[in-house]
Structures are given as C-alpha cells and as structure tokens.
Amino acid sequence: MYAIEVMGITKYYGELKALDEVSFKVREGVVFGLLGPNGAGKTTLLRILTTLLKPSAGTARVAGYDILKQPMEVRRRIGYLPEDTGIYPRMTPVEFLLYYARLYGMSYEDAVERIDHYLDMFNLVDKRDVIADKLSKGMRRKLAIIRALLFDPPVLIMDEPTTGLDVVSAREVRELIREKAARGKTVILSTHNMYEAEELCRELALIHKGRIVEVGEMREVLEKRGEKRLEDVFMQLGGGR
Structure with a gap:
C-alpha cells in the first residue's frame, strides 16, 4: 500500500517553474528522503502535500485522500514540521x-x-x-x-527536523523517527544532513531544478550514480548551492 502518491505535480510562481511534473510513490511504514540542493523545490512540494499550497497542475493522494478534492481529510492525517x-x-x-x-x-x-x-x-x-x-x-x-x-498521525512530513538541535536532541529525534516507521507510520524527510538521510531513509527521491532525477531504494540510487556515499551523490547535483 502507498501512503503517498504524487502524480505530475507542477508549480509555477509567475514565469518560474518551481516544480516540473513531479511523480513518485511512498510506501506505508518507510522513512522516505526528499533530497536536493537549495532551491530545488523540496519545500514547495512539501507545502503542496500538506495542502498549504495548490499545484498549478497535477495532484497527489496522501493517506488515500486527494490533496485538491479532500484537503481537510488530508490535514487530519498528517503531522507537519515546517522548516x-x-x-x-x-x-x-x-x-x-x-x-x-x-x-x-x-x-x-x-x-x-x-x-x-x-x-x-x-x-x-x-x-x-x-x-x-x-x-x-x-x-x-x-x-x-x-x-x-x-x-x-499516520503520515509525518518533516522539513529539516533536526535543524537547531543539539547533538543529543538530534539523536533523540532520529530515534523517534525510526520508532514511528517501525510502528507503521510513514515519514517524508527533507534534510541537508546526508548522514541523517543515510541513517534514516530506506527510500529517497533526488530533486534538482524542480524535477525528480532519481527515485528508489537508497542502495539502488547509490549504485546507479556510481557512488558509495549519499554526500557524493548530493554534490553531483550541486551540493547546497
């Protein structure tokens, strides 16, 4: 079963295309990483999934509910941590x-x-x-x-969850995320901390300039990119720029 299904989401801000036909699926009970450089479109996509922002085209289903047709049902089933x-x-x-x-x-x-x-x-x-x-x-x-x-909630959407936390608190949050996934909760995690992503995420999507360039299990993405560390894959996309 899929907790989240993203189907062709596009978002314009005036003439700027922030998201370009983004599509992927997230299975129930996994920690799913949404990774990419600054300005790649991660936060825009998270805001769309939480119904705080409407896409210009496309849609998504969260916990079985359409973000455009059933926004209140979506909101009742997500916990959102904004940056x-x-x-x-x-x-x-x-x-x-x-x-x-x-x-x-x-x-x-x-x-x-x-x-x-x-x-x-x-x-x-x-x-x-x-x-x-x-x-x-x-x-x-x-x-x-x-x-x-x-x-x-059955779905957690977390944008840079450990930003601003001390080392001990950050570890506690990571342990809590693991615990939630072990209990069948689904977590979408956006982070610049590649150590954190490697430690927590079973699956991931790499987003660059508003487009999904890779999606799949962590191991598969690393093998496809010819790298052993997620940090090196991230640098291929321009790092934090």
Missing part, C-alpha cells in the same frame, strides 16, 4: 500544544497525557509555563516537533 517552526511567541508550550490538540479534535485528557509525555521526552517540563519567545531556538524547534507528533 520555519511557526510557534506563537506569546503562548506557553502547554497553551500552544493544547490549542493544536483542540484543532486535531483530541480530548482534553488525551491531550494533557501526550503533552506531558513529550515535554518530558524533550526535557521541556521546566519550560511548560514559559512564553515561547523566551525559549531558545532549539527549544522552539522541539516544540514544533511535538506539535507534529501530538495526535499520532
């Missing part, structure tokens, strides 16, 4: 997470239980009543990760 955390600065962590729990339709009791669990996991218990603009960048990133995980 920009989007934390409300005047809310405390508890207020912020309870607000999103209500949007997700969670009961107050379930929400409090999960919030307490994740605040403890991410060492934020002593910050639970501190307004967000007093938190460090890393703490705000953790809070955004908790928001994505809060209602235990």
Whole structure:
C-alpha cells in the first residue's frame, strides 16, 4: 500500500517553474528522503502535500485522500514540521500544544497525557509555563516537533527536523523517527544532513531544478550514480548551492 502518491505535480510562481511534473510513490511504514540542493523545490512540494499550497497542475493522494478534492481529510492525517517552526511567541508550550490538540479534535485528557509525555521526552517540563519567545531556538524547534507528533498521525512530513538541535536532541529525534516507521507510520524527510538521510531513509527521491532525477531504494540510487556515499551523490547535483 502507498501512503503517498504524487502524480505530475507542477508549480509555477509567475514565469518560474518551481516544480516540473513531479511523480513518485511512498510506501506505508518507510522513512522516505526528499533530497536536493537549495532551491530545488523540496519545500514547495512539501507545502503542496500538506495542502498549504495548490499545484498549478497535477495532484497527489496522501493517506488515500486527494490533496485538491479532500484537503481537510488530508490535514487530519498528517503531522507537519515546517522548516520555519511557526510557534506563537506569546503562548506557553502547554497553551500552544493544547490549542493544536483542540484543532486535531483530541480530548482534553488525551491531550494533557501526550503533552506531558513529550515535554518530558524533550526535557521541556521546566519550560511548560514559559512564553515561547523566551525559549531558545532549539527549544522552539522541539516544540514544533511535538506539535507534529501530538495526535499520532499516520503520515509525518518533516522539513529539516533536526535543524537547531543539539547533538543529543538530534539523536533523540532520529530515534523517534525510526520508532514511528517501525510502528507503521510513514515519514517524508527533507534534510541537508546526508548522514541523517543515510541513517534514516530506506527510500529517497533526488530533486534538482524542480524535477525528480532519481527515485528508489537508497542502495539502488547509490549504485546507479556510481557512488558509495549519499554526500557524493548530493554534490553531483550541486551540493547546497
């Protein structure tokens, strides 16, 4: 079964073609890497999959629902971690997470239980009543990760999940991603951290200048590109430029 099916997605910004007939499928229960240089179209594609942005052409199905015809059903089944955390600065962590729990339709009791669990996991218990603009960048990133995980969605879409985290916290997030996939969750992971991608991703798509240039299992892509390390494949595409 496929958790995500991307079918000919094209996106224009004026005359600029940001995505050019992008197509691929993601199986259930895998960590799928979406990799490419800056400006390749990764974030644009993630925003389309989360229904925050409409494609100029094409469509996709997420958890069995069409992003154009059934956007609310899609939103009920995804946890999204954007590169920009989007934390409300005047809310405390508890207020912020309870607000999103209500949007997700969670009961107050379930929400409090999960919030307490994740605040403890991410060492934020002593910050639970501190307004967000007093938190460090890393703490705000953790809070955004908790928001994505809060209602235990079947699909996680994560844009640079470990950016701004210390080494220990980044490792914890990677372990959490593995755990989610082991439980049958599907994770789309966009990252510039090639070590992270090699460690986590079973399958991947390489995107360059808005087009998919490779898609498949990690081993197959490396063999096809004649490289042993994903970093070397990434450099073929222009690295971080």
